[in-house]
Amino acid sequence: MDIKIQPIKESKISQVDFNDLKFGSVFSDHMFVCDYVDGKWQNPSIVPYGPITLDPSAKIFHYGQSIFEGMKAYKDTEGNILLFRPLDNCKRLNISAKRMVIPEIPEDLFMKGLKELLKVDNAWIPTNEGSSLYIRPFMFATGEGFHASPADEYKLIICTAPSGAYFSGKVTVLIEEKYARSANGGVGFAKAGGNYAAQFYPTQLAIDKGYNQVVWTDDNTHEYIEEAGAMNVFIRINDTLITSPTSDRILDGITRKSILQLAEDNKIPFEVRKITVKEVVEAAKSGELKEMFGAGTAAVISPIAGFGYKETDYDLPEIENSYASIFKEKLLNIQYNRGEDIHNWSVKV
Amino acid sequence: MDIKIQPIKESKISQVDFNDLKFGSVFSDHMFVCDYVDGKWQNPSIVPYGPITLDPSAKIFHYGQSIFEGMKAYKDTEGNILLFRPLDNCKRLNISAKRMVIPEIPEDLFMKGLKELLKVDNAWIPTNEGSSLYIRPFMFATGEGFHASPADEYKLIICTAPSGAYFSGKVTVLIEEKYARSANGGVGFAKAGGNYAAQFYPTQLAIDKGYNQVVWTDDNTHEYIEEAGAMNVFIRINDTLITSPTSDRILDGITRKSILQLAEDNKIPFEVRKITVKEVVEAAKSGELKEMFGAGTAAVISPIAGFGYKETDYDLPEIENSYASIFKEKLLNIQYNRGEDIHNWSVKV
Structure with missing residues (x-):
């Protein structure tokens, strides 16, 4: 499946102090989005990081039908982008998906979307010691209605955030x-x-x-x-x-x-x-x-x-x-x- | 606190078949919305039922910080709008809120918002036997960031849905x-x-x-x-x-x-x-x-x-x-x- 890329007009990166990064509070320019509609994952695209619009009856709001993963991207001294055991995160995402009755995402689609996103936002991967690009894939129920049952539509989003340490101090x-x-x-x-x-x-x-x-x-x-x-x-x-x-x-x-x-x-x-x-x-x-x-x-x-x-x-x-x-x-x-x-x-x- | 009312331009009610209502799948014209920002619940308003826009890092998507209630409004033969033990739902909402570290909603604000909403959408309360207006108050984390900790901002919404029976058959x-x-x-x-x-x-x-x-x-x-x-x-x-x-x-x-x-x-x-x-x-x-x-x-x-x-x-x-x-x-x-x-x-x- 081809991934459509819609780049931002102007990067926010110059506003970010990479020497003073908190954990997961500044977000990179783009995000990967894919929708589960009509029984299949479709429309994979990389779009500017920005608001999500949902009906008030979307099941995420009512029944907590959501899962996520946590990953990190690193950069070596030669500028290569590196991931750590990424397929394990994808497999675990699908294990979580099965338990929460969320449709599993094909591994190749997930990996392709993730890698393309990192290439597009390459500049956001910190190079200073102790920092990395935290990656947050998450899937949630966008399907509508108050009946307490699994939704018929879902969204997968991968966002990234250049991040410092999760804990500060002892x-x-x-x-x-x-x-x-x-x-x-x-x-x-x-x-x-x-x-x-x-x-x-x-x-x-x-x-x-x-x-x-x-x-x-x-x-x-x-x-x-x-x-x-x-x-x-x-x-x-x-x-x-x-x-x-x-x-x-x-x-x-x-x-x-x-x-x-x-x-x-x-x-x-x-x-x-x-x-x-x-x-x-x-x-x-x-x-x-x-x-x-x-x-x-x-x-x-x-x-x-x-x-x-x-x-x-x-x-x-x-x-x-x-x-x-x-x-x-x-x-x-x-x-x-x-x-x-x-x-x-x-x-x- | 005064509740601002922003009425819809044109009601959707003529499109609804009140003799063939499912459970919680058709929504009334308006919803009550209140925001928890800067440490207090504020801006209570009744607005047209419509989309919610959130940042992708809103904690509802990641950490399931959400609670809800289920209530019903009934209409008697004289056209009075009736609720059943509504304060008990409000109290239970706040019990849920406390456990999930969501700020409690003042009872008078909740009850006032609910009652105003029912007056505005009075026509949506079914009168046929076996149907009623299902009421769905829900509160969720709108505050942003990937740190696994309670959000700093929340939203309370009350939506209503004219509804038939939850179960059909045995x-x-x-x-x-x-x-x-x-x-x-x-x-x-x-x-x-x-x-x-x-x-x-x-x-x-x-x-x-x-x-x-x-x-x-x-x-x-x-x-x-x-x-x-x-x-x-x-x-x-x-x-x-x-x-x-x-x-x-x-x-x-x-x-x-x-x-x-x-x-x-x-x-x-x-x-x-x-x-x-x-x-x-x-x-x-x-x-x-x-x-x-x-x-x-x-x-x-x-x-x-x-x-x-x-x-x-x-x-x-x-x-x-x-x-x-x-x-x-x-x-x-x-x-x-x-x-x-x-x-x-x-x-x-």
Whole structure:
């Protein structure tokens, strides 16, 4: 399918300070748009970034039928545009789509639209350390009517935003004892919009107590560590790295699985298994808890400086050559085309 | 706060066949709109029903930060416009708002906007039996940015749709064994948009098997009956009416609590308690299961003709003077101002 390109008349790029980028708050000149109408994805086009117009009865407003992905584009010193495991994002978008009864997008159409968009907005990809072009593909129900059933029309949009770090400063987390992110048999594994709004209130309570994020636990017992909403969670006890297995409650993070592969490649001992809060607290008390960190596309690898649980705060030690720093360096080296990439994760556009 | 009214130039009402109304698919001429900007709700206005324009980064598209209510307006034989317990919907909207970190709407502003809208679109309230004006208030995040945090701007819209019955024909349900609607400590009690999209896939599987709706069970054991997504569920074993208690997983339905009050008023024995699937199946086998019905604003009272569980179908008997028919008549008599209303549930606009 040919992609129609309608370029902007005048770029906004001169108004942007690339040395002072927040996360996801300045948007590039163009966006990729594709419509699902009459039972098929059609009219793929790249158009100026601009308003979306919808009927008030569009189902996105009423029934939360929306999904998204988070990706990043990087630029190497030669000016090549690089993506990191982009097909994995496309596949996960379609896994989310299936669960939310949104029509899947053909992989080749998604990849073609994404790559064309990056070429058109090439100048928007930051080159300064710590910044990248955050890519936000999202799909939502545009079909109309108040009946609580799947829509008949959808829109896929890919927007991009030159972005700095997701977190500023040290990250502390609160291990949740009351609220929950997802149900067994629910949609926690999908990047469904509603999963995120559902976390805002408990997260706000945690922020009010001085933490940055909530580490979710299972909704039934609150005994098991799950994920942190914007990132998967890794725990290092002595020299062993531990993370929860994915499930229908936990997102199959691309950074998460890349870390597990890098651990295997580099002979860092790791376990993918259920981990109890009790185990983490006891390891913190005994000094065996060496590290905790979050992993996600937006957050990259974010070391956790401490956690709260049952009104008690536990600090994590600052250690040299932490696993977090090792994995972060290895990942960034691959993402910016500076290091060996034995799994061919980096894809040139 | 004064409500600015911008009337349409020409009504669409002549194009509508009021004798052939579907549910929520034709919209009245006007809508009430109010914006939350700069930390307060402002600019309440009634404008022609028409498109909403949003930035692609509006958080409604990404994080499902949206809630809604379902209400109905009725007209009595004298032409009075009637609402049913409208303040309860407003209060529940604000309960949902709090959980989803959406600013609460002042009750007087909500009620004034709603009543003005109904006066302006008075002609759209159906008078034929079985039809009513479905009212859809909804609030959603218009604030922008890709950071997964609450928006800084919101919109409240109230739209209306002259509507026929939500279900056509007999309703059969599938008692769910695998998927779940909500988590302990989650948002199941809120009318959050994302709760609905999350039900589409399991509901589609049930529809493919020949059922209309899913009856949700708890996500941990699937042993307890919860609700049906678009309605609360009532079960009659012998002469006792049973329904699940509300919780953070189950919507506090206004039709549900009205039925419980009517049961008390009319000395119909009822129990609000957890009810197991096992108990329902055994009652079906022994013949003690007399009725099941769903209750909700859209569905009113919908008798359930049969249910499926573990690959077995159970038919419910057709009985005369069913509780469902008794409650439905009593409710409709109050809603259409035809009968005694000792609790002052009906409110004249």
